[in-house]
Amino acid sequence: MVKWIAHHGVERILAEMTETIEADFRRWESFDKTHRIASHTPFGVIELMPISDPDTYAFKYVNGHPFNPARGYQTVTAFGVLADVHNGYPVFLAEMTLLTALRTAATSAMVARRLARPDSRVMAMIGAGSQAEFQALAMRAVLGIDELRIYDVDPAAMAKFERNLAPRGFRITVCDSASQAARGADVITTCTADKAVAQALVDADVAPGVHINTIGGDCPGKTELDPRILQRGPVFVEYTPQTRIEGEIQNVAADFPVTEFWRVLLGHAPGRTSADQVTIFDSVGFAIEDFSALRHLRADVAGSGLAQEIDLVAAPDDPKDLFGFATAPVPVV
């Protein structure tokens, strides 16, 4: 995965992946959107997230273990598999920790391209953690945003962010508060890690015309917006049943009106309708994005030497003689 990113460049990958995800969102109704299956333990959760279209099945394995960083492990690791629907054979296996960071940023850019004001040039980043640089690069690749105003409770995170992105030509202003970061921003991205019903952004800091891209509120009990902000403008979601449980809208009424973004893409629902409007993308991360990212990666690395064959499917010459296959003479290590 790291070699692939080095080979193509992260910004180009983000721009291209945005198109792949949008192409898949445009055929939203052709996907079989199954629920995920979670295994909870005192240490964390392990989830399997399957999804398929008529040709391709995908699933993602992902864990979430909040105590991991203190023990030298990643909080989240992930991998994914693609399979051919017609015969059920698995055909592609990939790391997805990095791929998830890329697809999350590409999804934000896909949505902001339709909902942010076309003249947007300045983004506030509230939270400068693992996802932050990917968000900034995707927004520049797709919208042309090149000025960043950042705030994080951890100065080391801001230093890391500046170290990673200043050499890439962004103008970066390090701020003392979320309010200061939000000042003058056209897009506000909240991407904080606090596992709580938090208010990383309050209503008073949201100017008319802003597009809000809220990433960190993504599981029950973990949100980051002052709920009054949700009343300010139309709220757009990926998949309503999932976002009601995991997104910012868990803090408002169960019938709070939202628009699924694919309907905007297909012209079934309006996006932004005026320059003064506040638009809100309540992002939680949806299985189609993983599907898109996996098929994008698979197509991109085909024949490149970046992928390797794994002998994972038993293929007896005679499908009815599994035993003969299993006990055939082979060189033993």
Add this chain to the structure above:
Amino acid sequence: MVKWIAHHGVERILAEMTETIEADFRRWESFDKTHRIASHTPFGVIELMPISDPDTYAFKYVNGHPFNPARGYQTVTAFGVLADVHNGYPVFLAEMTLLTALRTAATSAMVARRLARPDSRVMAMIGAGSQAEFQALAMRAVLGIDELRIYDVDPAAMAKFERNLAPRGFRITVCDSASQAARGADVITTCTADKAVAQALVDADVAPGVHINTIGGDCPGKTELDPRILQRGPVFVEYTPQTRIEGEIQNVAADFPVTEFWRVLLGHAPGRTSADQVTIFDSVGFAIEDFSALRHLRADVAGSGLAQEIDLVAAPDDPKDLFGFATAPVPVV
């Protein structure tokens, strides 16, 4: 997998795996038994089957595509993954088409060891398909059964069975009917592929004292026993909620009494109580068996050269700097 089988010998693997599965059945209540998640298409089904104990998480990917053999593919392929519960990291990936054949046979042997008459020496095999040889070898390894009476609607399948097993020292009688095969048998294994409510074995062919090991009835609408047989003796199952849907007992009342086999192992329920009793194991295949097979394989191949490292988990030096890791300079192919 084939190298592993060649290295240890299939009969020894079956005997050892029987012990691993029994050890896990004995700690039945320590498992988190989640339901599987199925994705159905006109071509077939793809399922993810997760299960975990307090230390180890496992899932199996398995497809079922009935039209595959006519197109040169296997009906069923499978692979599995083990992960560490404490940090959620995936640690082991393995082919499971062969492993499923092995664990199914080992499970049958584990159950027959407790339920068949101790003096059992003759097994009838109704159905000589992919699973048949594994069943025969497991029953010999664990119970000492060395005489086989086989019947299959397809003479080629019986020829294959005899070709594979006669050189391994079994006395094999090829029969003209299921009735003839069942005559004089101590254990009757039914393992047919017909996707229907079939009667591969009828009540009149079941003598007192027989243990019936019924493998082929394993999904809704696919059964192989005359339902009157189920009234003859106690019926033992793996996991009752699953077997009610998938097993032979789908053809009897929803409150038909059954015994979960782990309770026999722990002395919570009786097994066979007399030499004249008919005992029935309504096998459908349960996730603990996959878990056991995967952990057995993992332990067996550790350090052997039969397993290879796969770089599947992103491991940045600084868990908070995923971007720096993703864009670190690497040699590009």
